[in-house]
Amino acid sequence: MPAQQTVLLVGGTGRTGRCVLKQLLGGCVSVRVVVRSARKLPAGAADDPNLTVVEADLLSLGDDDLLRQVRGCDAVISCLGHVPDFKGIFGPPRDLVTRATTRLCRAIGTLRPAKPVKFILMSSVSVNRPGGLDARRGMFEKAVVWILRGIVPPAKDNQRAADFLCRDVGMTDTFVQWVAVRPDTLREGDVSEYSLHDGLVSSLFAADSTNMANVAHFMCELATNSRAWEDWKGRLPVIINAITS
Numbered sequence: 001m002p003a004q005q006t007v008l009l010v011g012g013t014g015r016t017g018r019c020v021l022k023q024l025l026g027g028c029v030s031v032r033v034v035v036r037s038a039r040k041l042p043a044g045a046a047d048d049p050n051l052t053v054v055e056a057d058l059l060s061l062g063d064d065d066l067l068r069q070v071r072g073c074d075a076v077i078s079c080l081g082h083v084p085d086f087k088g089i090f091g092p093p094r095d096l097v098t099r100a101t102t103r104l105c106r107a108i109g110t111l112r113p114a115k116p117v118k119f120i121l122m123s124s125v126s127v128n129r130p131g132g133l134d135a136r137r138g139m140f141e142k143a144v145v146w147i148l149r150g151i152v153p154p155a156k157d158n159q160r161a162a163d164f165l166c167r168d169v170g171m172t173d174t175f176v177q178w179v180a181v182r183p184d185t186l187r188e189g190d191v192s193e194y195s196l197h198d199g200l201v202s203s204l205f206a207a208d209s210t211n212m213a214n215v216a217h218f219m220c221e222l223a224t225n226s227r228a229w230e231d232w233k234g235r236l237p238v239i240i241n242a243i244t245s
């Protein structure tokens with residue numbers, strides 16, 4: 001029997017993070033969460049023998065404490081996002097996702113694991129692949145995204161976190177491999193059929209929908225299914241709900 005996998009989940013009290021947590025626990029994966037308040041975890045989760053809860057402010061954890069959380073993990077999933085109110089969007093930490101991604105990846109590197117650790121980032125369709133690979137955006141849409149990044153800190157933060165993975169970690173890191181998952185407009189709803197795409201499918205002005213349960217399903221597949229991982233590692237897949245007639 002293969003050894004039980006261990007996943008570190010950050011952002012596990014958020015809308016998508018809670019879905020990820022439920023699906024991981026349903027799949028008998030050993031899960032560690034670092035959360036600001038355990039009371040925000042899904043009902044009953046805290047009693048699950050496969051869950052270890054650390055109540056702490058992730059960005060305030062010292063290096064040694066962070067290493068302790070990362071040590072022994074096969075995968076790290078980040079569903080962090082800025083709280084959608086004025087303080088969450090414009091107040092500190094404006095670089096929440098970038099700083100958490102950077103620190104977690106560096107912690108993995110410090111630990112020098114025998115097998116690369118998978119880092120799975122919840123990103124967004126507002127994030128571009130570097131090098132102009134998302135050619136589908138027209139000039140007007142590119143200008144809007146550029147302005148958004150200038151005035152809405154979370155948009156800039158999500159782009160910088162993805163850029164860190166693409167440019168700083170890259171494709172040849174010995175200890176970290178990564179995928180940045182790009183959902184479109186998030187929706188409630190159960191796991192349903194979804195499709196995955198290398199590049200953008202729709203414009204920001206005619207957005208698609210993505211169930212948070214589907215994002216969670218794909219992230220859990222990436223963490224636990226080696227075939228899914230081999231297919232998508234080092235890429236920024238766009239995930240959208242399948243169109244049903």
Ligand SMILES: NC(=O)c1ccc[n+]([C@@H]2O[C@H](COP(=O)([O-])OP(=O)(O)OC[C@H]3O[C@@H](n4cnc5c(N)ncnc54)[C@H](OP(=O)(O)O)[C@@H]3O)[C@@H](O)[C@H]2O)c1
Nearest residue numbers: 011012013014015016036079080081123124183184185186
């Ligand atoms: N909204 C959309 O349509 C959409 C579409 C595509 C992508 N996205 C991206 O997807 C990601 C997740 O979205 P979501 O709606 O599932 O997130 P969410 O419900 O807003 O949850 C955010 C998570 O981040 C945590 N968090 C916030 N500030 C923190 C801080 N300073 N320190 C530590 N943890 C902190 C929250 O913890 P607490 O519970 O303690 O607050 C929560 O667990 C975001 O990056 C978002 O930009 C959103």
